[in-house]
Structure formats: structure tokens, C-alpha cells
Amino acid sequence: MEPGRLTKKERHELILSEVRRSASIRISKLARRIGVAGETIRRDLIELGEAGLINRTYGGATISLMTSEPVIAERGLTMVEERARIGRGAAGLIENGRIVMIDGGSTTYEVARSFSQLRRDLTIITNSVGIASVAGANPSFRVILCPGTYDHREASVLGEDTVEFVRRYNADVAIIGASAVNAEGPSDMVSGAAAVKRAMMARALSTMLVVTNDKFGRNSLERVCALSEISDVVTDSEPQAELCAAIEGAGVDLHVFAGT
Template identity: 80%
Template sequence: MDQSRLSKKERHQLILSEVRRSASIRISRLALRLGVAGETIRRDLIELGDAGLLNRTYGGATISLVTSEPVIAERSLTMIEERARIGRGAAGLVEKGQIVMIDGGSTTYEVARSLSQLKRELTVITNSIGVASVAGANPTFRVILCPGTYDSREASVVGEDTVEFVRRYNADIAIIGASSLSADGPSDMIPGAAAVKRAMIARALSTALVVTNDKFGRNSLERVCALDALSDIVTDREPQPALRAIIEAAGTELRVFSGA
């Protein structure tokens, strides 16, 4: 392939791939790799940086990395309306009588809260105390709470026992959250959380990721999965065009529930 004839979208995808592979990269190397002028690469990095997909550095770029996250009690006090819209939107993906896996998190809790207001006769499998409590308030729901090591900061359980328990079940849909979402897929900062999410994804026919817009264009400690492992991404605002294009190329349905 003649690299100099690549479209901007294709060039952006290659740049992100190179930066992910090397963690950081120089403009001169990217220009040589893609066979275009350094000024073209510089403009590309500005666009990708504005989209939050990478951090520009002097003469190059690095991946944007999230290294910490507030506890769930603090997160639940922020972006309240945005999470509520996402919760209502994601609840609409669940049909009557289905088996639903829901992992711990402030946004997944809102999904469970919206579901609990509907007569759907669901079976809910979760590792979250909060999700189990709100789902259990609906008399038509059967709630299965996973065993495991309790994390008081997240009000959920994680660990090998949790993962093995999840693997015993089949589900119609898994609804998961994440600390971050980038071209590399969702990632998470909570120790042990990514393993539970992956177990749920593996046992479900479809997976919906629920994330607020502040998670876009960042990476956290542990990658959960690739974008093409997700059936849907439910959010409250359109991502930057560069990230949206990558999501669409992965075959993932983007569902935006804005306040407008």
C-alpha cells in the first residue's frame, strides 16, 4: 500500500496504533513510517490530541493515561443527570425475561435503577452490592449476587471466586462500565475489576459498555477488551470524530443520550 495515499482517517488509525505499540513516538519516526511530511503528522497529532486520544509532547506524542479514580461514593455525586440518561438508555436494550449481568460502578448502578422501575421479569447477576440492592427491590427480578473479596471503596466483590462464579452462568446481555475509553477499547483502574468484566463479556451474547463522556480518549491501568468485543456503547455525548470513526469501524453501535 502506498502510505502517502492514505486517507486522514487511515493515517490517524495508524498513528494511534504506532503510539499504543511504543507508548510514545517521535514525529520524525511517524513521518518516515507513513511517508508524509512532518507538518502533516504534526497537524494529525493536534487533532488527535484535541480529541483526547493521545498527549502531545515536544516532537511527538504519548498515550493519555489515567492513574487514579475517586471511590464510587464520590463518583455518584458527579454527572448525576448524565448517568441517569445513560441508565435509561441502556435499560432500553434489555428485553423482558432476559438474563442480565451487571458489574459494579456508578453508571452501571444507574442502569440497574432504571431497570428496577420496569416489569421485565429479569434475572440479574452482579458483583455489586448496590446493583443487587436496587434490582432486588423489584419483585419480578431474580437477583444472583456473586461471592468474592469485598472492596469497600467500590461496594462490590472481585477476585478469583467472583470470576469463577460468573463463568458458571450464561447471559443474554452484559452491562459493564469502565474508567476510560480509547481507540484501544475500555480500560479500568479498579484492581480485579477488569477480570470480572471480561468474564461477563465471555458469558453474554452481547455486551453494552456504559460510560460518561469524561471517560473518552483516555487509558487506565488495565485494558478490558477491544472495541469489537462490545455490541453497544451507551453514553451521554458524542465523542470526537476521530474516536467515533474508530468505534464505527469496530462494528460497535454508538448510542448517545444527550440532554438536548
């Protein structure tokens, strides 16, 4: 496709790719690179800035570091269908009778909800009160809720007690979410949550990362792990080409459950 004929979505992906590569970039350079008018780029930057993906500067843009995130109750109100697709898709990848560690999060909650509806005889180990509750609705499940310090933002327990408790168990798979995902791997804005994710990963034979497409190409406060430490990524739409290549290069299986 010719640069000037790119769709808005394709322009946005190209802009984000250019900004990530250069850390900051001028409107005039983006306009020349993409082959559109400067005013078009300016409107694109406004939209990307409002979405929190970049920081707009005078005459250009810099990459946005994701340092804050809505509380879990608010996150659960967005991308509802996308999270539901991820939940159903992830549940289809897990066999009955498995031991599953699941960390707290709005997307991991949807996975647990689908588990409760579609799977049998799972052992669920979680630090999330909501996940424990929805998983516990399935009478064939054994649900183990971690101790720790309650974080109302995440509706989960965190801290040293949580990490130590997780280390007592073995699991077939750890299912984790993330605040952001880029070629370096997933990252999270809450350090305590990142520590729990790593503890779960260390005790599991495999790790499944479940994320909605709005987390792609972004960065948050604390890196959780490298992409190569993930076994599967489950999402609702194809990542940008750069991230796709990184996922493939890391030997990760990508599962995309797109809408119809």
C-alpha cells in the same frame, strides 16, 4: 470551520487528538496547528491538565495515563444527569425477561436503577452490593449476588471466587462500565474489576459498554478488551471523531442519549 474560529471544546478535542498522536507535543506546534495564540493554548492545557486528561510539561504536554479514580461514592456525585440518561437509555434497549450480568460501577448502578423502574422479570447477576439492592427493589426480578472479596472502593466483590462463580451462568447480555475508553477499547484501573468484566463478557451473548463522555480518549491501567468485542456503547454525548470512527470500524452500535 476555520481553525482560528474553533470553539473551546473543539480546540480541546483537537489538542487531545494531537497529544495522543504524538505522545507529547509543544505549545508552539499546537498553536500553529490550531491557528491561535500560544497563550490560548497554554490556558487550554491548564484546563485539560486540571481535568486529568493530560500532563502538562514545560512548554507543552504529554498524554495522561489514568491510574487512579475516586471511590464509587464520590463518582456517583458527579455527572448525575448524564448517568441517569445513560441508565434510562440502556434500560430501553433490554427486553423484559432477559438474563443480565452487570458489573459494579457508578454508571452501571444507574442502569440497574432504571431497570428496577422500567423493566419486568429480569434475572440480574452482579458483583455489586448496591446494584443487587436497587435491582432487588423490583419484586419481579431474580437477583443473584456473586461471592468474593469485598472492595470498599467499588462497593463490589472481586477476586477468583467471583470470576469462578460468574462462569457458572449464561446471560443474554453483559453490561459493563470502564475507567477509560479509547480506540483500543475500554480499560480499568482495578485489575480485579477488569477480570470480572471479561468473565461476564465470556458468558453473555452480547456486551453493552455504558460510559459517560469524560471517559473518552483516555487510557487506564488494564485493557479489558478490544472494541470489536463490544456489541453496544451507550453514552450521553457523541465521542470525538477519532473514537467515533474506531467504534464504527469495530462494528459496534453507538447509542447517544444527549440532554435537551
